[in-house]
Structure formats: C-alpha cells, structure tokens
Amino acid sequence: MAKGLPKQSEDFPGWYVAVVREADLAEHGLARGSQVIKPYGYTIWENIQRALDDRFKATGHENFMFPVLIPESVIAKEKDHVEGFSHEFWTVTQVGGQELEEKLILRPTSEAAIWNAYANWIQSYRDLPLLYNQWCNVFRYELRTRLFLRTSEFLWQEGHTAHATAEEAWDEAVQMLHVYREVAEDVLAIPVLWGRKSAAERFAGADETLPIEALMRDAKALQCGTSHYLGQNFAKAYDVTFLNKEGEQEHAYGTSWGFSSRMVGGTVMSHGDDDGLRLPPAVAPYQVVVVPIYRSDDERASVREVVAKIRDELAGNGVRVRVDDRDQHRPGFKFAEWELKGVPIRIEIGPKDVDAGQVVVVDRVTREKKALPTSEALSSMVGALESVQKSLFEDALKFREANTHEIESFDKFKEGVEAEGGFWVGAWCGAADCEARIAGETKTSIRVLPLELEDPGAPCMHCGKPGVERATWARAY
Ligand SMILES: [Zn+2]
Numbered sequence: 001m002a003k004g005l006p007k008q009s010e011d012f013p014g015w016y017v018a019v020v021r022e023a024d025l026a027e028h029g030l031a032r033g034s035q036v037i038k039p040y041g042y043t044i045w046e047n048i049q050r051a052l053d054d055r056f057k058a059t060g061h062e063n064f065m066f067p068v069l070i071p072e073s074v075i076a077k078e079k080d081h082v083e084g085f086s087h088e089f090w091t092v093t094q095v096g097g098q099e100l101e102e103k104l105i106l107r108p109t110s111e112a113a114i115w116n117a118y119a120n121w122i123q124s125y126r127d128l129p130l131l132y133n134q135w136c137n138v139f140r141y142e143l144r145t146r147l148f149l150r151t152s153e154f155l156w157q158e159g160h161t162a163h164a165t166a167e168e169a170w171d172e173a174v175q176m177l178h179v180y181r182e183v184a185e186d187v188l189a190i191p192v193l194w195g196r197k198s199a200a201e202r203f204a205g206a207d208e209t210l211p212i213e214a215l216m217r218d219a220k221a222l223q224c225g226t227s228h229y230l231g232q233n234f235a236k237a238y239d240v241t242f243l244n245k246e247g248e249q250e251h252a253y254g255t256s257w258g259f260s261s262r263m264v265g266g267t268v269m270s271h272g273d274d275d276g277l278r279l280p281p282a283v284a285p286y287q288v289v290v291v292p293i294y295r296s297d298d299e300r301a302s303v304r305e306v307v308a309k310i311r312d313e314l315a316g317n318g319v320r321v322r323v324d325d326r327d328q329h330r331p332g333f334k335f336a337e338w339e340l341k342g343v344p345i346r347i348e349i350g351p352k353d354v355d356a357g358q359v360v361v362v363d364r365v366t367r368e369k370k371a372l373p374t375s376e377a378l379s380s381m382v383g384a385l386e387s388v389q390k391s392l393f394e395d396a397l398k399f400r401e402a403n404t405h406e407i408e409s410f411d412k413f414k415e416g417v418e419a420e421g422g423f424w425v426g427a428w429c430g431a432a433d434c435e436a437r438i439a440g441e442t443k444t445s446i447r448v449l450p451l452e453l454e455d456p457g458a459p460c461m462h463c464g465k466p467g468v469e470r471a472t473w474a475r476a477y
Pocket of ligand 1: 428429430431434435460461462463464465
C-alpha cells in the first residue's frame with residue numbers, strides 16, 4: 001500500500017486519482033463518463049446522506065420521487081433553464097427499436113418535471129408551502145471526467161419548495177444554505193465561505209444562487225452545495241398559480257437546493273495527506289479499526305478474546321468499529337492500509353498488551369501513538385474521535401486562512417493566483433463585462449459575494465470604476 005501515491009505537492013491530480021483507486025472508493029464505469037461507487041466510497045456518501053436527510057426532516061421537509069425521464073417539451077418551457085443545460089442533455093430517442101414520437105431527456109435536475117406537477121398540486125394559499133426533496137441520480141454529459149468531481153451520472157438530493165410569498169421563499173433558500181454550511185463544517189469538517197453568486201455564475205432559471213465554497217489542499221476552490229431562490233420563474237413557465245389570501249390569482253415562489261456525491265471527492269481533497277485519506281469520524285465508514293497481533297495459536301486465542309470485548313464495548317457506545325483479523329496480511333501491511341483508507345483511530349493489541357491490560361492507540365491526524373490501560377482507552381474513545389474531527393476542521397481552516405489574500409492590485413492578483421492559487425478578495429464594480437475580462441485574464445471566477453451587499457470602500461481592482469461588491473475569486477474545480 002501507499003507505494004503508488006504521488007506526493008500532493010508534486011502532483012495533486014495524480015495523488016487524487018491514486019488515492020481514490022487505492023482506498024477503493026470508486027472506479028470508472030463501462031459507459032464513457034460513468035462511475036462505479038464502491039462500498040467504501042458509498043458508505044461515506046450514505047453517512048453524508050443521513051446527516052443531510054436528518055436536517056431536512058428537522059426543518060419540515062418530506063422526500064418524494066419523480067421519474068428520471070422528462071419529455072423534451074416539458075423541459076423546453078423554461079427558456080433560460082433549457083439554454084443553460086441543453087449542451088449536457090442525454091436524450092432518449094428510441095424505445096424497442098422504434099423512434100419515439102417525443103424525445104425524452106434523462107433528468108439533469110428536476111425543476112421542469114416537478115413544477116409541471118406543482119401546477120396541479122397547488123390551487124390555494126392553503127396548499128402552500130410545499131417542502132419536498134428527492135434523493136436520486138442525475139445525468140449531465142461530461143467530456144473530461146474525474147471520479148466523484150465530474151461524471152456524467154452522479155448522486156445527489158434536490159429540494160424543491162413552493163411558497164406563497166417572496167419573503168418566505170427567500171428565507172427557505174437561506175435556511176438551506178445554512179443547513180449545507182452546517183453539514184460541510186460540522187460533519188465533513190470542511191470550513192466554507194457562503195453567500196451569493198454573481199449573475200454570470202447563477203443556476204439557469206434562478207434569481208439568486210447561494211453557494212458554499214471550500215478550498216481544497218491544492219488551493220483550488222470547490223463549490224460544495226448550492227441553494228437557489230427561483231422567484232416566480234418556474235411558476236410562470238409551468239403556470240403554477242394559487243388563490244392568495246386576498247382572493248387573487250398569483251404565481252407561486254420557489255426554491256431548489258442540491259448537495260451531491262462530488263462531496264466525497266471534496267472530503268478526500270480537503271483532508272488527505274501524502275499517506276492517503278484522513279476521514280472525519282462523522283462520515284468515516286469505520287471510526288476505529290482494531291488490529292490484533294499474534295504468532296502462536298495460544299497468543300491468537302488470548303488476543304482474540306480481548307479484541308472481541310473491545311469491539312463489543314465500542315459498538316455498544318455507538319462507535320463504528322472494524323476488527324481486521326485477516327490472516328493473509330501482516331500487521332504492518334494492515335497499519336498502512338488503514339492509514340491510506342483514512343480510519344481516524346487504530347487500536348493495536350498483542351500478547352504483551354493483553355498481559356499488561358493495555359492497548360496501543362494511534363491517531364491518524366496527529367500521528368500520536370500511545371499505550372493506554374484498556375479501560376481508559378475505551379472510555380475515552382468517543383472524546384478521542386471528537387478531537388480528530390476538530391483537528392481536521394482546524395487544519396483545513398488554517399490552510400484556508402494561509403491561502404486567502406487581499407487583492408492589492410489586479411497585477412498582483414493575476415501573478416499571485418497563477419503562482420499559488422487560493423482565494424483572492426477585492427472590490428469589484430459589479431459589471432458583467434468587467435467580471436468576464438478578469439475571469440478570462442486570470443482563469444478564475446467569482447466564487448462568492450456577501451449575502452448582503454457590502455460597500456467595499458475601494459474602486460474596482462480591474463477597471464477602476466466605483467466598487468459595489470467585495471468579491472472572492474479563485475480557480476475552481
Ligand atoms: Zn470593474
């Protein structure tokens with residue numbers, strides 16, 4: 001193990017490909033651009049899913065399911081939306097060898113199908129709000145694929161809500177932005193910036209797009225989740241009207257919000273080191289791995305007895321624990337493998353430890369290795385996992401802070417981002433053509449603007465016109 005990993009500082013993309021393969025997270029599928037998510041990677045996704053779904057339920061949402069196939073004429077009704085997505089459409093034109101009368105699109109996202117149904121579901125203000133979400137796969141053609149980050153089919157959730165007032169819909173969009181921020185920071189241990197996107201970076205069909213953005217360990221940005229305020233755009237396109245309290249017909253207000261399996265890749269790139277993954281305990285498939293060490297059959301019997309007790313007690317305390325009792329591998333091989341797979345804490349126990357009533361506890365993040373009385377090791381395990389979770393967050397935050405720069409001049413920004421990546425923050429005039437020129441010259445984009453407009457108190461760093469926004473720029477995945 002680990003022999004195949006390039007150093008992050010020398011070849012980050014190569015490191016990413018190798019770690020995804022060696023840690024057995026995913027592989028390419030048969031059809032171009034597709035991926036197979038393997039059990040170890042899928043379990044991370046399931047843990048992310050649970051953290052999100054619990055919070056969706058706690059904020060009053062229910063899950064439902066819409067079909068993957070959407071008639072072309074239905075998608076075509078929202079013009080901005082279809083223009084934004086049509087180059088990524090997968091289209092079904094035949095069934096059973098017969099040409100279809102109407103083409104069917106594999107959903108790239110489901111606003112079209114869902115708002116088409118909402119037209120029938122919503123008649124009066126008493127039917128509102130609708131607070132729904134679906135867990136599903138979506139299809140968007142990708143020429144260049146990278147496992148988890150960019151694939152033609154991926155997993156996500158898409159929330160779709162409808163409201164009687166603009167204010168209520170806006171509050172919902174902001175609430176879900178903060179749900180995403182909480183899951184990124186408290187569960188994935190990834191510190192994020194949050195706010196608005198510029199008009200150029202908005203979701204096709206939205207009035208505002210609210211992202212969370214993180215910095216990966218190669219100092220490139222990753223958009224981690226987005227919540228959209230749709231205004232009445234989809235209600236107008238799909239004729240979703242309701243009788244309001246004043247007895248007048250009005251179009252409903254909408255939101256949609258998504259968080260995807262790319263965040264498995266985001267977790268890898270936020271925390272991994274030259275030896276492999278470092279998984280936050282909150283999403284790690286195994287939080288603790290126990291490696292028994294023995295030579296003779298007698299040793300094996302006595303070690304195994306203690307190991308079984310350790311396993312039962314940890315599992316009883318809600319810890320996800322795995323005993324690695326594979327006979328075909330030596331302990332040293334197992335240590336390296338679990339390090340590569342990012343298991344937060346390893347417990348080693350041999351015959352001498354059994355005699356001394358102790359175990360050896362190794363922390364994946366601090367690399368600290370200490371012998372502890374078995375009872376103490378067990379009673380302190382939940383706290384030790386919390387401390388791994390915390391130190392990963394603090395590491396990532398320290399990295400982001402060291403790689404966030406104030407823009408002193410456009411030239412320094414252009415040189416700096418080329419040399420070292422990172423987030424660059426400075427005044428912008430708010431004009432789309434100026435944004436496009438900056439983006440073109442620096443190969444960056446605006447990642448995030450403050451949620452509430454903030455006077456930057458300086459002229460635009462590029463054109464010199466009055467600054468209206470404090471924008472954060474970066475090169476991004
Ligand atoms: Zn400007």
